[in-house]
Amino acid sequence: MTRDPSSDSRISAEDIRRRKGGVPIVCLTAYTYPVARLLDPHVDLLLVGDSVAMVLHGHATTLGASLEMMIAHGQAVMRGSAKACVVVDMPAGSYEASPAQAVAAAKRIVEETGCQAVKLEGGVDMASQIAAIVAEGIPVMGHIGLQPQSVEKDGGYKIKGRTEDNIAALFSDAEAVEEAGAFAVVIEGTMEPVAAKLTHHISIPTVGIGASAECDGQILVIDDMVGMTVDRVPKFVKEYANLRGAITDAAARYAAEVRSRAFPGPDHVFTAASGKDKT
Numbered sequence: 001m002t003r004d005p006s007s008d009s010r011i012s013a014e015d016i017r018r019r020k021g022g023v024p025i026v027c028l029t030a031y032t033y034p035v036a037r038l039l040d041p042h043v044d045l046l047l048v049g050d051s052v053a054m055v056l057h058g059h060a061t062t063l064g065a066s067l068e069m070m071i072a073h074g075q076a077v078m079r080g081s082a083k084a085c086v087v088v089d090m091p092a093g094s095y096e097a098s099p100a101q102a103v104a105a106a107k108r109i110v111e112e113t114g115c116q117a118v119k120l121e122g123g124v125d126m127a128s129q130i131a132a133i134v135a136e137g138i139p140v141m142g143h144i145g146l147q148p149q150s151v152e153k154d155g156g157y158k159i160k161g162r163t164e165d166n167i168a169a170l171f172s173d174a175e176a177v178e179e180a181g182a183f184a185v186v187i188e189g190t191m192e193p194v195a196a197k198l199t200h201h202i203s204i205p206t207v208g209i210g211a212s213a214e215c216d217g218q219i220l221v222i223d224d225m226v227g228m229t230v231d232r233v234p235k236f237v238k239e240y241a242n243l244r245g246a247i248t249d250a251a252a253r254y255a256a257e258v259r260s261r262a263f264p265g266p267d268h269v270f271t272a273a274s275g276k277d278k279t
């Protein structure tokens with residue numbers, strides 16, 4: 001991709017906006033320093049998603065995320081990455097009340113993490129929040145379709161775009177997010193043909209999750225993608241590794257070796273003969 005040479009070495013939100021219709025944008029969530037370091041060379045965008053509340057903190061929904069939680073994980077991901085565009089999710093309760101509330105929270109996230117952009121859920125209903133944050137010079141990524149922060153209001157994780165009324169609402173949401181100045185928009189849990197049509201309908205990149213291969217980019221939750229999810233794995237997830245199995249196997253072998261005193265063996269202890277004075 002072509003990058004603006006005057007910018008720092010990171011991919012900017014503007015770089016992402018220019019990828020509309022081009023080579024698909026590779027996005028993953030990241031929440032920690034070591035994982036950000038591993039992912040950074042391979043992705044265009046790292047999202048510090050509010051899914052962190054479920055994935056790392058064990059909450060039942062993303063409503064368990066707080067501004068402090070998002071900032072702490074945003075700082076870790078910024079420390080662990082050098083190239084990716086880092087986007088931090090605005091947690092539920094930090095932006096919905098008013099544009100002024102949204103601007104205050106977005107400024108705090110950007111000032112305390114140094115991230116490139118924030119993301120918030122909502123379409124027509126959140127357009128004034130998006131416009132107000134963008135007016136402050138902070139790039140915003142939208143999030144339409146299935147919105148996990150609305151799971152209690154919606155009565156579960158329901159796929160969008162099944163009825164004519166809902167399809168019309170999705171088009172209004174996509175247009176509202178685009179007009180409000182978002183640089184890109186996540187489309188989650190939406191019928192494939194609808195997600196494809198939305199992608200061709202708007203001028204900003206769409207990033208799909210449970211959406212369509214025709215989206216301008218794709219995102220998955222990192223723990224889902226590497227097989228770390230211990231509960232139900234959603235249909236739209238492809239597991240590219242099985243860390244669940246690797247960790248279970250490692251823990252079982254370690255437990256057996258501790259119990260049989262096979263660990264630590266001669267290679268993992270310090271003796272006069274080993275001559276090592278460093279760990």
Ligand code: KIV
Pocket residue numbers: 029047048049050051052062089143186188209219220221
């Ligand atoms: O919080 C998150 O991980 C997200 C992605 C699923 C897009 O919003």
